[in-house]
Amino acid sequence: MINRLRVLRAERAWSQQDLAERLEVSRQSVNAIETGRYDPSLPLAFKIADLFGMAIEDIFTNPAKGAE
Amino acid sequence: MKMATAATRRYIRRFMPMMFAYVAVLFACVWAIRHWHPIGLQLFVLSVLPALPIIGAIAVIGLYLVEETDEFLRQQAASCMLFGTGVLLSVATVYGFLVNGGAVEADPELFLWVFPLWCFSWGAAQRVISLRDHLAVRGA
Numbered sequence: 001m002i003n004r005l006r007v008l009r010a011e012r013a014w015s016q017q018d019l020a021e022r023l024e025v026s027r028q029s030v031n032a033i034e035t036g037r038y039d040p041s042l043p044l045a046f047k048i049a050d051l052f053g054m055a056i057e058d059i060f061t062n063p064a065k066g067a068e
Numbered sequence: 069m070k071m072a073t074a075a076t077r078r079y080i081r082r083f084m085p086m087m088f089a090y091v092a093v094l095f096a097c098v099w100a101i102r103h104w105h106p107i108g109l110q111l112f113v114l115s116v117l118p119a120l121p122i123i124g125a126i127a128v129i130g131l132y133l134v135e136e137t138d139e140f141l142r143q144q145a146a147s148c149m150l151f152g153t154g155v156l157l158s159v160a161t162v163y164g165f166l167v168n169g170g171a172v173e174a175d176p177e178l179f180l181w182v183f184p185l186w187c188f189s190w191g192a193a194q195r196v197i198s199l200r201d202h203l204a205v206r207g208a
Contacts, residue, residue, distance in 0.1 A: 024137075025138050025139075025140065026073060026138045026140065026141055028140060028141065028144075028201050029138055029139070029140035029141065031201065031204055032140050032201070032204075033140075035204055037204070038140050038143070040139070040140075041139055044139060
Protein backbone atom coordinates (compact mmCIF):
# COMPACT_ATOMS: atom_id res chain seq x y z
CA MET A 1 0.00 0.00 0.00
CA ILE A 2 1.31 3.45 -0.92
CA ASN A 3 2.01 5.53 2.18
CA ARG A 4 3.74 8.67 3.47
CA LEU A 5 5.62 6.94 6.25
CA ARG A 6 9.08 7.70 4.89
CA VAL A 7 8.23 11.42 4.46
CA LEU A 8 6.72 11.69 7.93
CA ARG A 9 9.71 9.91 9.41
CA ALA A 10 12.14 12.16 7.55
CA GLU A 11 10.31 15.28 8.74
CA ARG A 12 11.06 14.21 12.29
CA ALA A 13 14.63 13.12 11.47
CA TRP A 14 13.91 9.61 12.71
CA SER A 15 15.77 6.61 11.40
CA GLN A 16 13.86 3.41 10.59
CA GLN A 17 15.21 2.02 13.84
CA ASP A 18 13.91 5.04 15.79
CA LEU A 19 10.45 4.58 14.31
CA ALA A 20 10.58 0.83 14.89
CA GLU A 21 11.35 1.34 18.57
CA ARG A 22 8.50 3.84 18.93
CA LEU A 23 6.10 1.38 17.30
CA GLU A 24 7.58 -1.62 19.15
CA VAL A 25 8.19 -3.52 15.93
CA SER A 26 11.34 -4.58 14.08
CA ARG A 27 13.29 -2.31 11.75
CA GLN A 28 12.50 -4.81 8.98
CA SER A 29 8.78 -4.19 9.56
CA VAL A 30 9.17 -0.44 9.15
CA ASN A 31 11.19 -0.94 5.99
CA ALA A 32 8.65 -3.38 4.55
CA ILE A 33 5.76 -1.00 5.25
CA GLU A 34 7.61 2.03 3.87
CA THR A 35 8.49 0.24 0.64
CA GLY A 36 4.94 -1.08 0.26
CA ARG A 37 6.01 -4.72 0.56
CA TYR A 38 3.84 -5.23 3.62
CA ASP A 39 0.46 -3.81 4.55
CA PRO A 40 0.16 -3.37 8.32
CA SER A 41 -2.76 -4.76 10.26
CA LEU A 42 -5.45 -2.33 11.38
CA PRO A 43 -4.12 -2.20 14.99
CA LEU A 44 -0.61 -1.38 13.74
CA ALA A 45 -1.98 1.18 11.27
CA PHE A 46 -3.83 2.86 14.15
CA LYS A 47 -0.64 2.80 16.22
CA ILE A 48 1.26 4.50 13.37
CA ALA A 49 -1.50 7.07 12.96
CA ASP A 50 -1.55 7.79 16.70
CA LEU A 51 2.23 8.21 16.76
CA PHE A 52 2.10 10.87 14.04
CA GLY A 53 -1.14 12.38 15.37
CA MET A 54 -2.91 11.83 12.08
CA ALA A 55 -5.74 9.77 10.65
CA ILE A 56 -4.90 6.47 8.96
CA GLU A 57 -6.08 7.72 5.57
CA ASP A 58 -3.73 10.71 5.86
CA ILE A 59 -0.80 8.28 5.97
CA PHE A 60 -1.96 5.36 3.87
CA THR A 61 -3.49 5.78 0.42
CA ASN A 62 -6.76 3.93 -0.07
CA PRO A 63 -5.85 1.28 -2.69
CA ALA A 64 -9.35 1.53 -4.16
CA LYS A 65 -8.82 5.24 -4.87
CA GLY A 66 -5.15 4.99 -5.92
CA ALA A 67 -2.48 7.65 -5.61
CA GLU A 68 -3.84 11.17 -5.70
CA MET B 69 20.88 -2.06 17.34
CA LYS B 70 18.27 -4.54 18.60
CA MET B 71 18.00 -7.25 15.93
CA ALA B 72 16.16 -10.17 17.55
CA THR B 73 12.71 -9.89 19.08
CA ALA B 74 11.96 -11.33 22.52
CA ALA B 75 10.08 -14.20 20.84
CA THR B 76 13.11 -14.97 18.64
CA ARG B 77 15.40 -15.06 21.67
CA ARG B 78 12.99 -17.36 23.48
CA TYR B 79 12.78 -19.56 20.38
CA ILE B 80 16.58 -19.94 20.21
CA ARG B 81 16.75 -20.57 23.97
CA ARG B 82 14.19 -23.38 23.62
CA PHE B 83 15.28 -24.83 20.28
CA MET B 84 18.96 -25.41 21.03
CA PRO B 85 18.35 -27.69 24.07
CA MET B 86 15.96 -29.73 21.91
CA MET B 87 18.69 -30.26 19.31
CA PHE B 88 21.28 -31.18 21.95
CA ALA B 89 18.74 -33.57 23.49
CA TYR B 90 18.10 -35.08 20.05
CA VAL B 91 21.79 -35.79 19.43
CA ALA B 92 22.30 -37.19 22.94
CA VAL B 93 19.17 -39.39 22.87
CA LEU B 94 19.88 -40.59 19.33
CA PHE B 95 23.42 -41.71 20.17
CA ALA B 96 22.27 -43.31 23.43
CA CYS B 97 19.43 -45.22 21.78
CA VAL B 98 21.51 -46.41 18.80
CA TRP B 99 24.21 -47.56 21.22
CA ALA B 100 21.64 -49.32 23.42
CA ILE B 101 19.98 -51.09 20.49
CA ARG B 102 23.31 -52.29 19.08
CA HIS B 103 24.72 -53.50 22.42
CA TRP B 104 21.66 -54.81 24.26
CA HIS B 105 19.68 -56.13 21.27
CA PRO B 106 16.33 -55.33 22.93
CA ILE B 107 13.07 -56.78 21.62
CA GLY B 108 9.37 -56.02 21.97
CA LEU B 109 8.37 -52.99 24.00
CA GLN B 110 11.97 -52.07 24.91
CA LEU B 111 12.94 -51.94 21.23
CA PHE B 112 9.82 -49.91 20.47
CA VAL B 113 10.61 -47.37 23.21
CA LEU B 114 14.30 -47.07 22.30
CA SER B 115 13.40 -46.65 18.63
CA VAL B 116 10.85 -43.91 19.20
CA LEU B 117 12.75 -41.93 21.89
CA PRO B 118 14.89 -39.88 19.42
CA ALA B 119 11.69 -38.63 17.78
CA LEU B 120 10.51 -36.93 20.98
CA PRO B 121 13.04 -34.04 20.93
CA ILE B 122 12.15 -33.48 17.25
CA ILE B 123 8.46 -33.28 18.17
CA GLY B 124 9.50 -30.90 20.96
CA ALA B 125 11.37 -28.76 18.40
CA ILE B 126 8.25 -28.63 16.22
CA ALA B 127 6.28 -27.45 19.26
CA VAL B 128 8.95 -24.79 19.92
CA ILE B 129 8.56 -23.58 16.33
CA GLY B 130 4.80 -23.41 16.82
CA LEU B 131 5.27 -21.46 20.06
CA TYR B 132 7.41 -18.94 18.21
CA LEU B 133 4.57 -18.26 15.77
CA VAL B 134 2.15 -17.82 18.67
CA GLU B 135 4.46 -15.58 20.71
CA GLU B 136 5.96 -13.38 17.97
CA THR B 137 4.34 -9.97 18.41
CA ASP B 138 5.96 -8.45 15.32
CA GLU B 139 3.29 -9.20 12.73
CA PHE B 140 5.60 -8.74 9.73
CA LEU B 141 8.22 -11.17 11.07
CA ARG B 142 5.48 -13.62 12.02
CA GLN B 143 3.98 -13.51 8.55
CA GLN B 144 7.42 -13.86 6.99
CA ALA B 145 8.27 -16.90 9.15
CA ALA B 146 4.89 -18.51 8.41
CA SER B 147 5.35 -17.97 4.66
CA CYS B 148 8.82 -19.53 4.76
CA MET B 149 7.48 -22.49 6.75
CA LEU B 150 4.79 -22.95 4.12
CA PHE B 151 7.49 -22.88 1.46
CA GLY B 152 9.34 -25.61 3.39
CA THR B 153 6.14 -27.63 3.59
CA GLY B 154 5.62 -27.20 -0.17
CA VAL B 155 9.14 -28.43 -0.92
CA LEU B 156 8.64 -31.41 1.38
CA LEU B 157 5.30 -32.34 -0.19
CA SER B 158 6.75 -32.01 -3.68
CA VAL B 159 9.79 -34.17 -2.92
CA ALA B 160 7.63 -36.78 -1.14
CA THR B 161 5.18 -36.89 -4.05
CA VAL B 162 7.92 -37.31 -6.68
CA TYR B 163 9.63 -39.96 -4.54
CA GLY B 164 6.32 -41.78 -4.02
CA PHE B 165 5.69 -41.97 -7.74
CA LEU B 166 9.28 -43.09 -8.39
CA VAL B 167 8.84 -45.96 -5.90
CA ASN B 168 5.38 -46.76 -7.24
CA GLY B 169 6.71 -46.93 -10.78
CA GLY B 170 9.58 -49.18 -9.73
CA ALA B 171 12.23 -46.64 -10.72
CA VAL B 172 13.78 -46.61 -7.22
CA GLU B 173 13.74 -48.91 -4.22
CA ALA B 174 11.68 -47.80 -1.21
CA ASP B 175 13.97 -46.78 1.65
CA PRO B 176 12.20 -46.41 5.03
CA GLU B 177 15.19 -44.49 6.43
CA LEU B 178 14.36 -41.61 4.09
CA PHE B 179 11.60 -40.63 6.53
CA LEU B 180 14.37 -39.60 8.95
CA TRP B 181 15.19 -36.76 6.54
CA VAL B 182 11.70 -35.29 6.50
CA PHE B 183 12.27 -32.80 9.33
CA PRO B 184 15.81 -31.78 8.25
CA LEU B 185 14.56 -31.21 4.68
CA TRP B 186 11.67 -29.08 5.94
CA CYS B 187 14.03 -27.06 8.16
CA PHE B 188 16.54 -26.63 5.33
CA SER B 189 13.85 -25.44 2.87
CA TRP B 190 12.40 -23.07 5.50
CA GLY B 191 15.87 -21.73 6.28
CA ALA B 192 16.72 -21.28 2.60
CA ALA B 193 13.50 -19.29 2.03
CA GLN B 194 14.24 -17.19 5.14
CA ARG B 195 17.75 -16.51 3.87
CA VAL B 196 16.48 -15.36 0.46
CA ILE B 197 13.94 -13.03 2.11
CA SER B 198 16.57 -11.66 4.52
CA LEU B 199 18.87 -10.94 1.58
CA ARG B 200 16.03 -9.19 -0.25
CA ASP B 201 15.29 -7.09 2.86
CA HIS B 202 18.96 -6.27 3.28
CA LEU B 203 19.10 -5.03 -0.32
CA ALA B 204 15.86 -3.07 0.18
CA VAL B 205 17.33 -1.32 3.26
CA ARG B 206 20.50 -0.43 1.36
CA GLY B 207 18.38 0.91 -1.46
CA ALA B 208 16.11 2.88 0.90
